[in-house]
Amino acid sequence: LPAVRDTARVRTSIDAFLLAQLEQKGLSFSPDADSPALVRRLSLDLTGLPPSPQEVDEFLNDKSPDAYKNLVERLLASPRYGERWGRHWLDAAGYVDTIATDNDATIITERDQVWKYRDYVIRSFNSDKPFDRFLLEQIAGDELVDWRNAPEYTPAILESLTATGFLRQAADVTYAPELNTADIRHQVLYDTVQIVASNVLGLTIHCAQCHTHKFDPVSHADYYRFAAFFAPAYDPQNWKHSNDRFLPDVSARDKQTIDAHNATVDRQVVELQSQISAARQPFERQLFEAKLAKLPEPVRADTKSAHETAADQRSAVQKYLVEKLGPLLAVPPAEIDQALDAETRQKTVELATRAVELGRSKRSYGKLQALWDLEAPPRSYLYRRGDYQTPGAEVTAGVPAVLDDPAAPFRLPSPPPGSPSNGRRTALARWLTRPDHPLTARVFVNRVWQQYFGQGIVATSDNFGVSGARPSHPELLDWLAVEFATNGWRVKDLHRLIVHSSAYRQTSIATAAADASISRPAAETVDPENLLLWRMPLRRLESEAVRDCVLAVSGAIDSKSGGPPVLLKPNPDGSVEIDVASLARPADQFCRSVFLFNRRNYQLTELSVFDQPVVAHNCTRRTSAAVVLQSLTLLNGAFAFTQAEMFAQRVKLAAGANREQRIETAFRLALCRLPVAEEVAASQKLLAAQEDRSMAEKQMTPEQAADAALTNLCQMLLNSNEFLYIP
Known part of the structure; x- marks a missing residue:
């Protein structure tokens, strides 16, 4: 490992490699982030969801030396970890639920049961395969x-x-x-x-x-x-x-057994249906004869003959008679039901019941x-x-x-x-997967590093060739790859190595990088792009994490994990929403975003505006743009407003009518911390102004106005940079 002066900041071997380059430039790591920021950062990075206030308190109140380690292990053991990190792999694999190129919003060609591969990936990450x-x-x-x-x-x-x-x-x-x-x-x-x-x-x-x-x-x-x-x-x-x-x-033998069983059932059902038809036929014939008798006598015999002649053997006259008079002679099933005598009705009901029961005995198998x-x-x-x-x-x-x-x-x-x-x-x-392979381990650890620090050690994570970027820390990349491959290719161990490092635990606030005990030039001047990692990079949540975090904070998020995807519906205005009519249960609309139907081009609108990738082939690195449409979606979108209302109701139930308690609860749920005095004052002012406005302009009662104002505050927090970025 490289020798460094500031050995106190070396928590894992990663730190030695990074510090060696920092110290060459007269720099060092920034101070550690505060505990609320760390617990939020870890939870978002490892599970894609914010910690609850109870989880934050548990970490803050744990004064043992292993408090941070215990938090890391709990998050790695969560099923939500596989959903988060499995999504990263699915990006690189080009996973979609559609089979075609997806160039028309209204044409959805589903790849039947491909979601089983998605679930395999999530299971593999959770089990640390x-x-x-x-x-x-x-x-x-x-x-x-x-x-x-x-x-x-x-x-x-x-x-x-x-x-x-x-x-x-x-x-x-x-x-x-x-x-x-x-x-x-x-x-x-x-x-x-x-x-x-x-x-x-x-x-x-x-x-x-x-x-x-x-x-x-x-x-x-x-x-x-x-x-x-x-x-x-x-x-x-x-x-x-x-x-x-x-x-x-299922195996070929089991498939043969199932197919044979189902064929037998089908034959039995056909036989029962034949018996039902035979029992009903005399009554149908009586009704037909009664209707036939009402026709004019000159056409009666010819019409009867036409109906008794096979369709492909009818003369032109017979075809004409059937076409013109057939509707008058038709006997609907409901008429036959009314005509049945009690004995026949009971018999047909019993036969139909047996046919339904037999049909239910059919076995099925899925697709891979x-x-x-x-x-x-x-x-x-x-x-x-x-x-x-x-x-x-x-x-x-x-x-x-x-x-x-x-x-x-x-x-x-x-x-x-x-x-x-x-x-x-x-x-x-x-x-x-040879341990000495020149690329496989390097490419994977680089992509994991990219997820944590916003950019890989090789910035072009899909191009390690001569036209790609040179590594910022080549020795570190080599060391990580060898460590990963020679220690069992365990992904969770790689996570532990990274999240326990001082590099990961340092603050993301640039102004906090100044350290009076170290004589060095301003870090922003020496390394304005933070390539040397003198502070933790500030990263915006990915599209799925934005939606999932909104659902988590509102309390609406559903624990659905795996299975068929939740379907989407394109609208004439170009937006895409969840197809509520197709839901197996209402709560499915609040599932994690990884379980939504994944298309190549036409994603859920709330995901698209936050840079959900277009999947022409695959995506090894997502873009992260900050555009006004994102703020407008969180301000005016139906999803954002509905979730803000649910968030406000959650705050109201937890905090009661006390305005300051409501503010504190809202901040703790959304930002995982208490508000400072200036934020409390500004929030108080906002709530008061919105309450007065609602009562004056919308004739709301004081309670209705307070609820509406609280919804406005909650929506403001969900639209804040602090909510949308990993600290």
Whole structure:
């Protein structure tokens, strides 16, 4: 580790690397953030939700040396942790619930049950599944288990197959016959390659799809060698279109048993329905004859004959009679019901009841949006100028030469004898998760660092190539990658290492960086962009966290976790809202945002205005813009106002009628701290003014005016920078 002068600020090895560079510039870390800010920061970073006042008090009142450690462990053990950090991975995986390119707001093509992959990711983070295993399952889960011959699917088989949903995230419109063309099939393969390469390797290798770039070490041939890993599953010459590219979530034997059972039930139901029809037929015939008798005698016989003749054998005259007189002779089921005698009615009711009971006995199985090899590996070629119609030299599956180790070069193993899988993707995954791999661990720890500090050690987190940014702390990145890979690839240990550091625990307030005990130039002058991390960067909450925190503070947030997504509905004005009519239960509209239906382009309006990414392929780093539309949405949007009203009711129930108690409660719920004297005075003034205005202009009663004013205060807090930013 680097030697530093201020050893008292070294809490973890991370601090030594950062301090070494800071001290070279005459700088040091800023003082630690205060306890309320720390507990809020930790809770938002690890779970995406603010701490409750009780949780803040628990931390502030814990005077033991392990108070901070205990807080970290409690948050890492929360199911909300996986929902928060699983969302980051889903971004990089390009997860969406739609199957197509999503270019029309009104056309929603759902990828049936792909949410099972989302839930797999969340479970994996919550269980602290080692990252190498996590990656292995997603790239080659189908090759790790003998799912084809298993008499029944074990949890391990289901987990492994579900994990391969990672390779099913590319847009695939080949379900439409007119779009099931060779160029689109190839594009699905290329998009999958791009998602894997940018997410796992942090490389933009799709640039080499057309030709080798002069200054890019990944060659044209490298690109097609890498694509060949996925060709046995995505073979354009032997294509399975997107609506058929799924597996039942039961074994072949169980599926056969279920299908046979259901077929038997269907036959029995058909027989019962035939018996019902036979019992009703005499009464239907009587009613028909009665109506027929009312027709004029000259057409009566011909009309009867026309009805008794098969439709495809009727003469032109018979067709005319049926068309013109048929409605007069029709016997609706309700008329037959009225005509039945008591014995027949009882019999048909019993038969119908048995048919319904039989129908309920049918069994079902779900779908897994998995990936598996369809056949033996096809021949793969280098395509000149990226055009599949101009194949060049044949290539075999392999890794980019620049990443290969000359001392232990990548070798594609021969598939096991009799195995239906060729093992290519398993070989790729094991190469990616070698402890000495030059990129995999670095790319992942860099992305975790990015989530905590707003920017990765390599700022271009999806481009570790020569055209990407140089690392700000290369030795630290190397050390973190080695530490992560050699200590079991445990993601929660990586979190512990970061959040226990002085770098993470320091204040984000720039003015607090001045330290009279250290002679140094002004930090803002030496490092105005804070690349050396002399203070904690101030970060705005992501779109989902903004909505989730509003729901948490209002008390409306629902604990729904997993399962089918909550559907959205586009409106004619261009906004997108939750489809309340489709909800299984009303509380689902207040679920965490990770469980909303995720589209490529048309996201929930409250998320879009806070930079919810458009998912053309995947997203390895979100943008964070501050625009006036965000404030206007929180001021005028129906969601924001409704939540502010619920927030105000929560405050009213907790604080009663006392105005100062209401102010303190509102601040504690929204900002996790008590207001200072100036804030109390300003809030008192706001409440009084709004109450007077409501009584004067809207003729409200004093109680109604007080409630409305409290809603205004709550909405103001939800729109404040302090609420929207991680301290």
